[in-house]
Amino acid sequence: MPLLAWWVSGITPWRFLQLIVQPLVTALATSSSAATLPLSMTTAEQQLKVKRARCAFVLPLGATANMDGTALFEGIAAVFLAYMFGIELGTVGIIAVFIVAMLSSVGAPGMPSGSMAGMQLVLIAAGIPLEAIGLLLLIERPLDTFRTAVNVEGDLVGCLVAERFGHTDEAATA
Numbered sequence: 198m199p200l201l202a203w204w205v206s207g208i209t210p211w212r213f214l215q216l217i218v219q220p221l222v223t224a225l226a227t228s229s230s231a232a233t234l235p236l237s238m239t240t241a242e243q244q245l246k247v248k249r250a251r252c253a254f255v256l257p258l259g260a261t262a263n264m265d266g267t268a269l270f271e272g273i274a275a276v277f278l279a280y281m282f283g284i285e286l287g288t289v290g291i292i293a294v295f296i297v298a299m300l301s302s303v304g305a306p307g308m309p310s311g312s313m314a315g316m317q318l319v320l321i322a323a324g325i326p327l328e329a330i331g332l333l334l335l336i337e338r339p340l341d342t343f344r345t346a347v348n349v350e351g352d353l354v355g356c357l358v359a360e361r362f363g364h365t366d367e368a369a370t371a
Contacts, residue, residue: 198347198354205354205361206245216244217353224349228309228341230260233349241356251359259352266347267312268295268302270340275319278329286323297322310337312344 199210208216220237227233234256241252272295279286279294286294301315313330320327 198350202354202357206357208245208357216240217350220349220353221346224345225342228338228345230264230345230348230352231306231308233345234260237349237352241353245353245357245360247356247360251363252356255356255359256352259348259355262303263351263355264302264305264312264344264348265351266344267305267315268299269347270344271298271302271312271316271319274316274333275323275325278320278325278332279323281332282325282329284324290323294319294323310341312341313337 199213202208202213203210206213214221217240220233220240223236224230224233237256237260238252241247241256242249275294275298276286276291279290298315298319301318302312305312305315313334316330316333317327320329
């Protein structure tokens with residue numbers, strides 16, 4: 198993601214991470230995209246120089262729907278559990294698991310362990326017994342903090358993309 202930020206804004210990856218360290222640390226501490234939202238708004242406006250109107254649109258939408266860390270976790274966890282339970286997914290099955298993971302992550306709440314509800318859908322789609330979710334609960338909390346940080350970073354990169362490619366109607370803003 199820092200490379201995408203570099204491409205759309207010219208901010209080097211290291212500098213980008215320095216600018217967004219406060220929202221990332223807050224995301225790590227709270228495991229909540231929603232709780233990080235006010236700090237993300239401030240950082241996007243003041244540090245990344247994104248217009249307020251774009252931040253006000255992109256960040257709340259991202260905190261709700263942009264759960265890329267969650268989608269990755271759900272897909273990888275389902276493939277792991279399938280192999281652990283001796284269920285052969287095959288290429289089509291793995292693709293189906295990742296599609297369901299992407300769709301279920303959009304509806305995941307921006308709160309700690311909110312992805313576990315969507316994880317059930319992914320397990321059902323893969324034919325994995327729901328009891329397997331107990332194995333994930335053992336590692337859920339530590340991984341949730343990092344997933345949330347990935348989600349928040351994605352939201353801030355989304356602001357930079359909107360700033361670069363967003364259309365501004367000059368007549369409407371004048």
